[in-house]
Every structure is written in C-alpha cells, then in structure tokens.
Amino acid sequence: MKLSQRAREIQESPIRKLSATANSAKARGVNVYHLNIGQPDIPTPEAFFEGIRRYAEPVLAYGPSDGLPELRRTMVNYFARFGITLTPDQVIITTGGSEAVAFAVNAVTDPGDEVIIPEPFYTNYNGYSSLSGVRIVPVTTAAESGYHLPDPAQIESLITPKTRAVMICSPNNPTGTVFTEKEIRSLGDLVKKHDLFLIADEVYKEFTYEGTRHFSILELDDLEDRVIVLDSISKRYSACGARIGAVMCRNPEIMGAIMKFAQARLCPPTLEQVGAIAAYGLPKDYFDSIRKEYQDRRDILVETLTSNPDVLLHKPEGAFYVMATLPVDDSDTFARWMLESFDQNHETVMMAPGAGFYSTAGKGKNEVRLAYVLESPKLRRACEILLEGVRQYNNKS
Numbered sequence: 038m039k040l041s042q043r044a045r046e047i048q049e050s051p052i053r054k055l056s057a058t059a060n061s062a063k064a065r066g067v068n069v070y071h072l073n074i075g076q077p078d079i080p081t082p083e084a085f086f087e088g089i090r091r092y093a094e095p096v097l098a099y100g101p102s103d104g105l106p107e108l109r110r111t112m113v114n115y116f117a118r119f120g121i122t123l124t125p126d127q128v129i130i131t132t133g134g135s136e137a138v139a140f141a142v143n144a145v146t147d148p149g150d151e152v153i154i155p156e157p158f159y160t161n162y163n164g165y166s167s168l169s170g171v172r173i174v175p176v177t178t179a180a181e182s183g184y185h186l187p188d189p190a191q192i193e194s195l196i197t198p199k200t201r202a203v204m205i206c207s208p209n210n211p212t213g214t215v216f217t218e219k220e221i222r223s224l225g226d227l228v229k230k231h232d233l234f235l236i237a238d239e240v241y242k243e244f245t246y247e248g249t250r251h252f253s254i255l256e257l258d259d260l261e262d263r264v265i266v267l268d269s270i271s272k273r274y275s276a277c278g279a280r281i282g283a284v285m286c287r288n289p290e291i292m293g294a295i296m297k298f299a300q301a302r303l304c305p306p307t308l309e310q311v312g313a314i315a316a317y318g319l320p321k322d323y324f325d326s327i328r329k330e331y332q333d334r335r336d337i338l339v340e341t342l343t344s345n346p347d348v349l350l351h352k353p354e355g356a357f358y359v360m361a362t363l364p365v366d367d368s369d370t371f372a373r374w375m376l377e378s379f380d381q382n383h384e385t386v387m388m389a390p391g392a393g394f395y396s397t398a399g400k401g402k403n404e405v406r407l408a409y410v411l412e413s414p415k416l417r418r419a420c421e422i423l424l425e426g427v428r429q430y431n432n433k434s
C-alpha cells in the first residue's frame with residue numbers, strides 16, 4: 038500500500054500549518070493575535086441569519102446542483118449593479134469559492150496542463166493544482182512595482198503548447214493589488230491570441246480603497262466564451278462558515294461541464310443559500326462603512342509596520358492582506374519562533390510565512406502575509422508586537 042503522489046506532494050497550507058503551535062501558545066496562557074487568516078471580524082449581516090430563521094420547509098432536502106434559482110437570480114441582480122449582464126444559467130452556486138476554483142480549473146485542464154498565474158498568489162491554488170495534476174507557471178510580481186503585471190510580452194513568453202489558461206486574483210490575496218483595466222484588457226488580448234481561458238478570482242471585488250475601481254473580466258467584450266469568474270460570500274458578507282461561492286461563465290459548454298462536476302457532489306448547502314439570498318438583498322451602501330473600516334485598518338497596519346524602515350511593503354489597493362518583507366533570515370522559522378518562544382506581556386502574533394504563496398522555489402523566504410482583520414486597537418498592538426518580535430529574534434544568540 039502506498040499513498041498517491043498527489044497525496045505526498047500537496048503542500049500544507051501556510052495559513053493553517055502553525056495552528057497546533059498557536060494552540061500550544063494559547064494553552065500556556067499567551068494571547069495570539071491572528072494575522073495569519075482572512076477571517077473577518079465584521080459581524081455577518083443580521084439579514085443572513087433572519088433569512089435562515091424564516092426557512093419553513095419541513096424537510097431539509099437536497100437542492101438543485103447548480104444552486105437555488107432565487108440565489109442565482111439575486112446574484113444576477115447584484116452583478117447588474119456593476120454594469121455586468123449575466124443570466125441565471127451563467128451562474129452556478131458552489132460550496133465556497135474554493136469549490137469554484139476547483140471546478141473552473143478542472144473544466145479547462147487535464148493532468149500535465151499548465152496555468153499561468155501571477156505570484157505571489159492565494160496559496161490554495163497550489164493545493165488545487167496538486168489535486169488536478171496541473172502545473173502552475175508563475176509570473177513573478179514584486180512589491181517594487183506594486184505587484185502589478187509585467188510587460189505582456191513577458192507573460193506571453195511563458196505560454197507553451199500545454200498552457201490552458203491564465204488565472205488572476207483581483208483584488209489580490211495576498212498582495213492587495215487591484216489590476217487595472219489596461220492590465221486586464223492586455224490579458225484579454227493575450228488569451229484571445231493564444232486561444233486560452235482567462236479565469237479571475239474576484240471574491241474581494243467589494244473591497245477596494247481610495248476609489249480604486251475593480252475592473253472585472255466579465256466586462257471584457259467579445260471574450261464571453263473564454264472568461265470564467267470565481268466568487269464567494271465568505272469575505273463579502275463575513276460568512277466564511279456558510280461555504281457559499283459561485284462560478285460564472287457565459288460559455289454554455291463550460292457551464293455544462295461544471296454542472297456535471299456539481300451533480301457529482303449533489304448540491305451546495307441549502308440553508309446558507311437562503312441566508313445568502315437575504316444578504317445579497319442588502320443595499321449597495323451596506324459596504325460603505327465596511328470598506329472604510331478596512332481602509333482605516335490598512336492604514337494603521339502600513340503606518341505601524343513601516344515605522345521600522347527595514348520592513349518593506351506595498352500599500353494595498355484592495356482586499357485585506359499585505360505581503361510584508363521582514364528583516365529576518367527565514368519567515369517560516371520566525372513565524373514559528375513567535376509562537377513557540379516569544380511573547381510580550383503574554384501576547385504574540387500568528388502570521389502566514391510567505392513561501393507558500395509562491396511556486397518559484399526560494400521566493401517569499403523573508404516575507405509574511407498579514408491579514409488586517411482585527412479591529413484597529415488590536416491590529417496596532419499586533420503590529421507593535423510583531424516589530425518587537427523581529428527585534429528580539431534578530432538579537433537572540
């Protein structure tokens with residue numbers, strides 16, 4: 038008996054791999070500030086829970102594989118707010134955005150195929166590519182250029198006969214970068230020229246700061262057959278535990294394939310879809326105060342961390358993450374040390390080591406991803422503890 042190659046090779050999530058170490062710190066009485074995971078503390082809207090409370094069916098039955106029709110219609114109306122025209126049959130509800138990633142990648146690739154993705158990228162793309170046997174071909178982006186895309190010719194040079202898709206995440210996890218309309222349009226031209234798919238993870242589309250506009254790939258004209266968008270309510274409505282996401286595409290063949298994947302796992306959770314219908318009914322301005330809250334937190338994090346001139350970071354334009362380069366030799370060792378061997382007045386910080394957000398070996402070794410999902414005073418305190426940790430880590434013998 039032996040484990041499969043994919044079972045042996047799939048990476049541990051850098052976001053969660055130190056959880057046991059954090060639990061041991063907590064057992065010692067240490068308060069751990071979680072900057073490692075994008076678990077928002079913004080309350081889930083009351084409308085979500087009220088929607089579920091109103092559910093009056095006597096049996097919690099299987100629902101349709103592509104999701105409740107009312108949720109799909111509600112999402113179509115939500116996208117219309119952004120000037121994006123969809124029909125309900127162009128939306129399939131998934132069990133979280135995570136399943137949407139898996140469905141999209143599996144719909145357009147076979148084992149051994151390649152998908153081009155700007156790195157650093159959402160670490161679980163590594164997990165999904167392992168499960169699908171797909172090779173991620175990274176386009177390395179850097180803090181110095183705001184993690185924006187390189188010249189299209191550089192991306193084009195990575196295309197091989199095995200390339201099936203270019204996949205982006207905007208607003209980006211982990212960098213917070215929002216790709217511009219120009220960048221998205223040039224990717225559109227590229228995928229058209231080389232007959233590829235363009236997949237975009239747009240789960241953070243509501244969270245952009247200082248008026249930055251999020252340009253969706255669904256806004257690209259004449260690419261309808263090759264554009265696939267992944268979505269989720271996890272962060273949008275602070276409903277990570279609901280496990281409701283969606284995949285959207287105007288290509289009936291792709292949607293037909295994804296529907297078969299959806300049938301194989303029966304259906305997404307019913308009650309949470311009912312809650313999602315109610316949440317999507319919230320007015321547009323529901324997001325105003327939340328956006329402001331995240332922007333304030335971003336500013337606190339950037340201001341506090343950059344008080345150490347050796348900490349390098351790009352001020353994010355969206356989402357609620359930052360990749361920070363720290364003056365440490367190895368962010369993996371440092372993150373573990375912070376939980377195992379350090380505390381300041383019985384408090385410490387958990388962060389996600391940077392290497393797991395890259396597929397290029399050796400990249401991200403002195404970077405960490407931080408999520409600004411704590412209220413401002415706690416966030417400021419967490420950043421101060423982190424800086425003190427850096428100081429003591431570098432002074433230890």
Ligand SMILES: Cc1ncc(COP(=O)(O)O)c(C=O)c1O
Pocket residue numbers: 075132133134135136159206210238240268269270271277280281282
């Ligand atoms: C970019 C991105 N895509 C997808 C997901 C997965 O979302 P879900 O909770 O809906 O599975 C996340 C979660 O952090 C994410 O950051």
